[in-house]
Amino acid sequence: MFYLNQRTIYKKTSINGIGLHSGDFVSITLKPAKANSGIIFIKNGVKIPAHINYAKGFEFSTTIENQGEKVQTIEHIMASLYLLGIDNLIIEINGDEVPILDGSASEFINLIKKVGIKTLNEEKVYAVLEKDIYVEDKDKFIEAFVSDEPIFTFEAKYNNQIIGNKRFTFNQFKDNYNLVSPARTYCFYEEVEFLKSLGLAKGGSLENAVVFKEETVLNPEGLRFDNEPVRHKLLDLIGDLYLLGYPLIGNIHSFKGGHALNAKFVRKLIEENAFSLKKANEISLRKNIKVA
Ligand SMILES: [Zn+2]
Numbered sequence: 001m002f003y004l005n006q007r008t009i010y011k012k013t014s015i016n017g018i019g020l021h022s023g024d025f026v027s028i029t030l031k032p033a034k035a036n037s038g039i040i041f042i043k044n045g046v047k048i049p050a051h052i053n054y055a056k057g058f059e060f061s062t063t064i065e066n067q068g069e070k071v072q073t074i075e076h077i078m079a080s081l082y083l084l085g086i087d088n089l090i091i092e093i094n095g096d097e098v099p100i101l102d103g104s105a106s107e108f109i110n111l112i113k114k115v116g117i118k119t120l121n122e123e124k125v126y127a128v129l130e131k132d133i134y135v136e137d138k139d140k141f142i143e144a145f146v147s148d149e150p151i152f153t154f155e156a157k158y159n160n161q162i163i164g165n166k167r168f169t170f171n172q173f174k175d176n177y178n179l180v181s182p183a184r185t186y187c188f189y190e191e192v193e194f195l196k197s198l199g200l201a202k203g204g205s206l207e208n209a210v211v212f213k214e215e216t217v218l219n220p221e222g223l224r225f226d227n228e229p230v231r232h233k234l235l236d237l238i239g240d241l242y243l244l245g246y247p248l249i250g251n252i253h254s255f256k257g258g259h260a261l262n263a264k265f266v267r268k269l270i271e272e273n274a275f276s277l278k279k280a281n282e283i284s285l286r287k288n289i290k291v292a
Contacts, residue, residue: 006087010116019097023202026095033088035122052243058260072097079239080108083177103184103208127275129250140256147251154234183231186210
């Protein structure tokens with residue numbers, strides 16, 4: 001959806017659950033925020049802006065940090081906010097990691113829709129890509145092309161038959177968010193012990209992740225989409241791109257990219273002055289976009 005105005009939520013709301021990696025039980029409280037304030041986490045009284053300048057860790061999740069206070073696994077709630085067109089929000093958290101809930105963005109979206117989305121009396125600002133950008137890491141890359149619409153593609157290449165060589169494309173102006181929001185995080189049974197030896201995935205279970213054992217899905221309910229893993233990787237990409245601080249308009253194609261490459265891409269956009277900030281009216285007039 002294309003939004004003309006900035007958005008926040010109507011009133012505060014909370015949700016809790018365990019962190020995927022820490023296994024800790026954590027509560028988050030979302031609060032309305034004023035126009036042009038952005039997405040800000042608050043932990044132990046310290047503000048941690050959800051911005052690439054504060055992004056510190058990218059091992060199997062995205063972590064932000066300020067003044068020694070860290071918040072891990074922010075990518076799914078960030079994707080939810082992007083998909084709902086929320087520009088301004090305070091997220092208070094009483095632990096180190098955002099709850100994983102069902103492993104997707106669905107529960108964050110339901111929570112926000114339940115309290116309602118408030119339109120603010122201030123125009124929305126978009127980051128419009130002005131030149132093509134390419135980043136790579138070994139066999140992975142992200143390429144971005146100038147476009148009138150925010151079009152995101154994730155392309156996977158696995159030897160695994162189920163995940164296989166699949167790609168999925170999402171257009172934020174035209175497609176319904178529920179094409180990507182219910183897609184859950186996933187892992188391979190064979191790597192669970194390795195992740196645990198790194199101190200990761202302590203809260204992981206079939207309740208919050210799809211687990212593949214060779215060519216089979218261990219979750220009794222099966223997959224939500226036949227290409228659920230690629231859709232989830234796209235959700236992660238969308239969440240990480242929102243660390244730019246503004247919704248990006250461009251045609252972005254990730255080939256096997258993960259959190260670290262997503263962050264490298266966002267940093268390069270800033271270093272190369274690859275985008276310009278434009279108010280929504282300017283974009284809708286120029287491109288004759290249908291307005292929500
Ligand atoms: Zn994820």
